[in-house]
Amino acid sequence: MNFASRMSRVTVSPTLRVAAEADRLRRQGVDVVDLGAGEPDFGTPEHVKNAAHAALDANFTKYTPSAGVLELREAVCQRYRLDYGVHVKPEEVIITAGAKQALYNTAMVLFEPGDEVITHGPFWPSIVDQIKLADAKPVIVQTHMEDGFKIKAGEIIDAITPRTKAIVINSPCNPTGALIAEDDLIAIADAASARGIWMVADVTYEKLVYDVASHNVVGVLFERMRDRTVICSAASKAYAMTGWRCGWAIGPKEVTAQSNVLQGHSTSNINSITQKAGIAALTGPQDDVAKMLNEYRERRDAVHAWLTADPRFVCVKPGGAFYLFPYIADLLSPGGIKSSGEFAEALLKEVAVAVTPGEGFDSPGFFRLSYATSIERLEEGVDRIRSFVQKLESSGKLATTR
Numbered sequence: 588m589n590f591a592s593r594m595s596r597v598t599v600s601p602t603l604r605v606a607a608e609a610d611r612l613r614r615q616g617v618d619v620v621d622l623g624a625g626e627p628d629f630g631t632p633e634h635v636k637n638a639a640h641a642a643l644d645a646n647f648t649k650y651t652p653s654a655g656v657l658e659l660r661e662a663v664c665q666r667y668r669l670d671y672g673v674h675v676k677p678e679e680v681i682i683t684a685g686a687k688q689a690l691y692n693t694a695m696v697l698f699e700p701g702d703e704v705i706t707h708g709p710f711w712p713s714i715v716d717q718i719k720l721a722d723a724k725p726v727i728v729q730t731h732m733e734d735g736f737k738i739k740a741g742e743i744i745d746a747i748t749p750r751t752k753a754i755v756i757n758s759p760c761n762p763t764g765a766l767i768a769e770d771d772l773i774a775i776a777d778a779a780s781a782r783g784i785w786m787v788a789d790v791t792y793e794k795l796v797y798d799v800a801s802h803n804v805v806g807v808l809f810e811r812m813r814d815r816t817v818i819c820s821a822a823s824k825a826y827a828m829t830g831w832r833c834g835w836a837i838g839p840k841e842v843t844a845q846s847n848v849l850q851g852h853s854t855s856n857i858n859s860i861t862q863k864a865g866i867a868a869l870t871g872p873q874d875d876v877a878k879m880l881n882e883y884r885e886r887r888d889a890v891h892a893w894l895t896a897d898p899r900f901v902c903v904k905p906g907g908a909f910y911l912f913p914y915i916a917d918l919l920s921p922g923g924i925k926s927s928g929e930f931a932e933a934l935l936k937e938v939a940v941a942v943t944p945g946e947g948f949d950s951p952g953f954f955r956l957s958y959a960t961s962i963e964r965l966e967e968g969v970d971r972i973r974s975f976v977q978k979l980e981s982s983g984k985l986a987t988t989r
């Protein structure tokens with residue numbers, strides 16, 4: 588069939604592909620340990636659900652302004668003032684169907700053919716595919732396991748050319764869990780600002796930072812280059828609200844207005860009931876966020892310890908998000924399991940554990956394991972992974988160079 592050429596530049600999200608296969612097996616009655624999912628296993632906080640019930644009961648079920656109701660945009664402003672000390676006006680905020688649409692709007696509004704957009708790898712695939720959908724060219728600066736997937740300002744700045752339109756930073760990063768250091772961010776922001784380059788910050792995992800770290804991405808960018816910064820985030824991960832589709836972009840009011848034109852011609856407002864839930868999430872008690880964070884931290888520490896007890900798994904302990912990104916390339920061999928894609932496939936088929944292969948993040952040799960699931964299931968999952976590797980090794984299907 589004759590599809591538009593832009594469709595040949597993008598592929599199905601690999602995380603969704605793994606989820607679909609795991610779901611298929613589950614429906615066949617297989618006990619799948621799903622470590623592929625990029626979403627919290629916790630329920631949405633009660634007071635948030637209550638706000639949604641109340642909205643439904645009050646028939647708050649009609650169109651709203653396309654950019655979202657004023658009260659929700661004000662709630663975003665208040666949250667960012669409390670969390671980061673920045674002052675944002677409602678006309679600088681647009682409410683979107685998750686951080687994904689916030690990023691998509693931004694890409695469509697700012698990028699065009701001939702533009703280069705720098706980001707860092709391993710990356711969350713939609714960041715790069717959205718750049719391509721906007722007919723711009725992604726320029727990937729690789730980060731490395733050896734130094735904790737640190738985003739190095741010098742390497743990002745070296746990638747700038749006269750065609751660079753924007754730099755997209757994702758911190759905490761999916762899939763590596765790495766946090767950008769404020770010093771690096773300042774250096775990048777100053778270089779971008781001096782050249783009129785946009786900074787787009789995807790801070791979807793902003794609430795999931797485990798250790799004491801200076802990580803005020805929003806504060807730094809607003810202080811250094813507010814007129815060329817767009818912040819994209821969502822209630823999805825912080826408040827266990829992935830299915831509700833509540834995100835936002837914060838930027839100069841002109842950019843927000845353009846995003847609203849785009850959104851007005853495509854999806855219009857996000858679900859009206861979700862908007863009321865979003866207000867409750869952002870303005871209500873934040874104890875659930877702290878509880879979830881503590882639980883994720885315990886899981887991170889436990890899973891990291893279980894996995895790396897086997898020296899064949901090399902794995903950075905991440906500072907944020909809820910993923911581990913183990914390196915398994917040394918286990919792969921031409922005569923046996925050849926790629927992390929094959930590894931993930933075999934893992935699902937043989938021991939019913941779903942993980943996401945590194946190829947999906949342009950990082951063959953790795954896989955992504957989500958610890959957004961109960962500690963019992965995580966223990967079971969890691970046990971299965973380790974025994975799978977053991978079995979493969981004894982049957983001569985894995986390299987044993989390590």
Ligand SMILES: Cc1ncc(COP(=O)(O)O)c(C=O)c1O
Nearest residue numbers: 625685686687711761791821823
């Ligand atoms: C880095 C990153 N950005 C954005 C998103 C999109 O989040 P949302 O579900 O709010 O659209 C995700 C979701 O996995 C993500 O990992």
